[in-house]
Amino acid sequence: xxxxxxxxxxxxxxxxxxxxxxxxxxIQLFEDDTQQIxxxxxxxxxxxxxxxxxxxxxxxxxxxxxxxxxxxxxxxGAGTDFESKIVLKRRAADLLRHAFEKRSWNGELIVFSGNxxxxxxxxxxxxxxxxxxEVCAEYRxxxxxxxxxxxxxxxxxxxxxxxxxxxxxxxxxxxxGDDETARLVEPQAxxxxxxxETMRILSEAGIPTGISVAPIxxxxxxxxxxxxxxxxxxxxxxxxxxSLLRLPGSLEAVFLDRxxxxxxxxxxxxxxxxxxxxxxxxxxxxFFSRHHGHGTYWRCLEQLFELGCRRAGFVPDEQPVPRTxxxxxxxxxxxxxxxxx
Numbered sequence: 001x002x003x004x005x006x007x008x009x010x011x012x013x014x015x016x017x018x019x020x021x022x023x024x025x026x027i028q029l030f031e032d033d034t035q036q037i038x039x040x041x042x043x044x045x046x047x048x049x050x051x052x053x054x055x056x057x058x059x060x061x062x063x064x065x066x067x068x069x070x071x072x073x074x075x076x077g078a079g080t081d082f083e084s085k086i087v088l089k090r091r092a093a094d095l096l097r098h099a100f101e102k103r104s105w106n107g108e109l110i111v112f113s114g115n116x117x118x119x120x121x122x123x124x125x126x127x128x129x130x131x132x133x134e135v136c137a138e139y140r141x142x143x144x145x146x147x148x149x150x151x152x153x154x155x156x157x158x159x160x161x162x163x164x165x166x167x168x169x170x171x172x173x174x175x176x177g178d179d180e181t182a183r184l185v186e187p188q189a190x191x192x193x194x195x196x197e198t199m200r201i202l203s204e205a206g207i208p209t210g211i212s213v214a215p216i217x218x219x220x221x222x223x224x225x226x227x228x229x230x231x232x233x234x235x236x237x238x239x240x241x242x243s244l245l246r247l248p249g250s251l252e253a254v255f256l257d258r259x260x261x262x263x264x265x266x267x268x269x270x271x272x273x274x275x276x277x278x279x280x281x282x283x284x285x286x287f288f289s290r291h292h293g294h295g296t297y298w299r300c301l302e303q304l305f306e307l308g309c310r311r312a313g314f315v316p317d318e319q320p321v322p323r324t325x326x327x328x329x330x331x332x333x334x335x336x337x338x339x340x341x
Contacts, residue, residue, distance in 0.1 A: 006077020107325020
């Protein structure tokens with residue numbers, strides 16, 4: 001078990017220093033009594049506008065997770081608090097149904113999850129993600145999923161309904177070529193092998209899957225790109241995407257501390273490579289450049305990814321997400337009566 005360790009919270013005006021050694025990390029659950037479940041994304045460089053996050057914080061404990069600083073809004077830390085203080089939205093499915101019944105909702109794509117993994121271990125007990133997906137299937141609302149969780153196999157029946165009546169794509173986040181390296185960076189996530197196996201099961205069941213080779217951490221995992229694309233295609237994936245490491249806010253301190261501990265012989269190379277593709281900085285928060293790098297080395301990585309996609313057989317997916325959303329006939333009739341009166 002790890003010791004509690006968090007960088008200073010940017011929203012707190014005072015900082016406390018413990019007089020005794022840090023305590024052991026313990027998993028704690030908190031309830032979010034939110035009145036809205038749909039999170040609106042106004043970032044112009046992302047391909048979706050709406051996401052559903054049944055959970056905040058993530059047990060997987062990935063050192064690079066860009067969502068870590070968002071935990072500070074709750075008064076928690078971006079370090080061990082993020083992976084041990086899990087906030088759940090128990091009314092998520094009811095809130096989603098309420099959102100779908102509003103006349104303003106027109107059935108746009110919803111991504112699970114834009115923030116933290118919707119299939120982290122607590123989902124196996126609470127089933128909040130499954131309940132939301134059942135609502136999406138009932139209303140035939142298109143769904144995208146990004147996960148590391150092998151638990152996704154449990155919901156194969158819901159995925160089939162969404163594939164038949166609406167639209168679905170399940171992306172697996174896989175950034176490392178071997179389980180040993182992944183365990184050092186993603187210590188509590190399912191193994192790489194398990195993720196590919198889950199991808200294969202879904203693909204063979206007819207569910208469109210994809211691989212997200214993200215994040216690319218220059219100096220650590222770029223050499224794995226071709227093999228990951230090849231394994232994904234062999235497991236039935238139909239599309240592939242990637243993005244560069246982002247280190248917003250307090251994440252930078254968490255990431256560097258953990259990489260120094262895990263890779264003491266490679267940390268200098270990693271920092272140098274990251275700065276090389278970021279124009280001397282470690283991160284870039286600007287739209288349209290935050291997910292990509294610059295310079296000669298980055299162009300080499302782009303060519304590596306593009307060549308890997310071609311050799312694996314991935315082709316650009318330019319098909320728009322269809323509009324399949326439906327309300328109940330009774331509800332539609334009610335709207336017609338209201339408009340006529």
